[in-house]
Amino acid sequence: MARVMHETDRALRGLTGYAYEIKCVFCGVFFRSSRIDASFCSSTCRSRFSRQPAKRQARLDRARVAVLELLDHDETEALQEIAQLIADRLRTL
Secondary structure: OOOOOOHHHHHHHOOOOOOEEEEOOOOOOEEEEOOOOOOOOOHHHHHHHHHHHHHHHHHHHHHHHHHHHHHHOOOHHHHHHHHHHHHHHHHHO
16 A cells, blocks of 8 residues: 655655654764654664663673772771762762
């Protein structure tokens, strides 16, 4: 079944075929698309966006292991310094 294009769509698209100016969800760059539901400027941004949760979880896991190792070795000074850094940062958010 062929898609029927409205006259306004044809006028907006002109010769390029792109009617919509969209901001990429991942990198924030504006790009032109023929689809209104486009979210990413490239396949690279789409794949990087989809990998973000796994990378974030890996960073949290590494931090958790590092803190647990400090606790196991009774490194109270280092832990207090980390706690102070975290508290300072949370105050600025």
